[in-house]
Amino acid sequence: MVCVMSGAGLQLALFLCGGYVVALGVHAEEPRVAGHHEAEHYMAAVYEHQSILTPDPLALLSRQQALELMNQNLDIYEQQVMIAAQKGVQIIVFPEDGIHGFNFTRTSVYPFLDFMPSPRLVRWNPCLEPHRFNDTEVLQRLSCMAIKGDMFVVANLGTKQPCHRNDPGCPKDGRYQFNTNVVFSNNGTLVERYRKHNLYFEAAFDAPLKVDHSIFDTPFAGKFGIFTCFDILFFDPAISLLRDSEVKHIVYPTAWMNQLPLLAAIQIQRAFAIAFGINFLAANIHHPSLGMTGSGIHSPLKSFWHHDMEDSGGHLIIAQVAKNPVGLIGTENATEKMDPSQSKFLELLAGDPYCEKDAKEVHCDGATEWNMNAPPTFHSEMMYDHFTLVPVWGREGYLRVCANGLCCHLLYQRPTLSKELYALGVFDGLHTVHGTYYVQACALVKCGGLGFDTCGQEITEATGRFEFHLWGNFSTSYVFPLLLTSGMTLETPDQFGWESDYSFLRKRGLSSGLVTAALYGRLYERD
Secondary structure, three states: OOOEOOOHHHHOOOOOOOOOOOOOOOOOOOOOOOOOHHHHEEEEEEEEEEOOOOOOOOOOOOOOHHHHHEEEEEHHHHHHHHHHHHHHOEEEEEEOOOOOOOOOOOOOOHHHOEEOOOOOOOOOOOOOOOOOOOOOOHHHHHHHHHHHHOOOOEEEEEEEOOOOOOOOOOOOOOOOEEEEEEEEEOOOOOOEEEEOOOOOOOOOOOOOOOOOOOOEEEEEOOEEEEOHHHHHHOOHHHHHHHHOOOEEEEEEOOOOEEOOOOOHHHHHHHHHHHHHHEEEEEEEEEHHHHHOEEEEEEEEOOOEEEOOOOOOOEEEEEEEOOOOOOOOHHHHHHHOOOOHHHHHHHHHHOOHHHHHOOOOOEOOOOOOOOOOOOOOOEEEEEOOEEEEEEEEOEEEEEEEEEOOOOOEEEEOOOOOOOOOEEEEEEEEEOOOOOOOOEEEEEEEEEOOOOOOOOOOOOOOOOOOOOEEEEEOOOOOOOOOOEEEEEOOOOOOOOEEEOOOEEEEEEOOOOOOOEEEEEEEEOOHHOO
């Protein structure tokens, strides 16, 4: 499925260009662009690659055998570069592990590793200087692709770096092994590298002793930052990179296993773009049997994405991207006439005593009555975390649910009721499964069934429509808005931001049934 999603309203959408999406073997649409100048945009591509894997990643291969396998993947990369070149693409991003694969040991991955000099110390064009360093065949091919396609190429590979015994961090085998992203300019020069810092159960690789804060400059769009997969959940380098206000674009190779309801690949990619007001170019690997799919070119107001758990084969996305992305509107700069639900939301925030009766009766603006029985609080596991939840019943209402110091609030209306159970959940604590990190989350989710114990299960289809405000008293400024509807469809919030020290998310007019609406906060200092 290739999808194009635009902003909440035409007024917002007009700030961003139209775009087009290309899939291998599918005829490309022409760009839908009106009244824009090429100088304000650039052409980008990401490729979701179904990599050709070694049959046994634990087997010890020769360098030649490893190169034979990697060249099969590089042949596909080169095909995609040439397709993208015909469309005027200026930068293309390939996924993590796409060339060499995964599930290696430290020893079995060694034949797949290229030697990697630092581009900050050595200016080098591998295509034009192939004999300068040994064991650089993969770098040479990527460099030549950049020249042939006349575009910047971003790719991921395994690299090695010898170290000395007097280096206190040097592994016993005398070398560092890194999960590395590389960037080549359109003339084939190696301009930047990034060595993955937050490894995800990758025994074959070392984390660098010092975090790489990798930024590269381009003639067509200025500065880009770069990091990899699991890094997106941590402060370094993902957040710290953006302290440079000139970084308005991120390139992101990933090998992400989807986990609903809160951390599907396209969900977190889009949330990052919205939260920081940047463009986010994400290339995921494609192995549906492992839950790996989901790539996109995301901006705050529009996304071009691909998520496909059924079909095999790679997928190329091409889009025209604004050099200066425009962010979402928050309450502080909204100019439209305030509707009753917005007035009610602001009065609830103001702490009207009558509004603090925990979902029993809410008459905040005196115009509409909300008569509800207080719903029962229950507990269920979501994302391996112990959430506290309340069911979302009725056509309209106001709910509040709290855990530790975090209280989540939901003001909602439903045009029609569906025979589905929804719940509002809260979690404020340390996540400890598949990584350790501190999360604060407010989540409106569709449950897997009608029982409370099904809330938090992974589902992708829903029919329930909502118009809502969701907010919470987060103790972190790093909050990511997640909004997903039926069929793995991304939606753009109408508003996202801060009001009276509460982070909030607002949406009306969903295109399909709601799967997840959430505010996902990260307290990095408590990890």
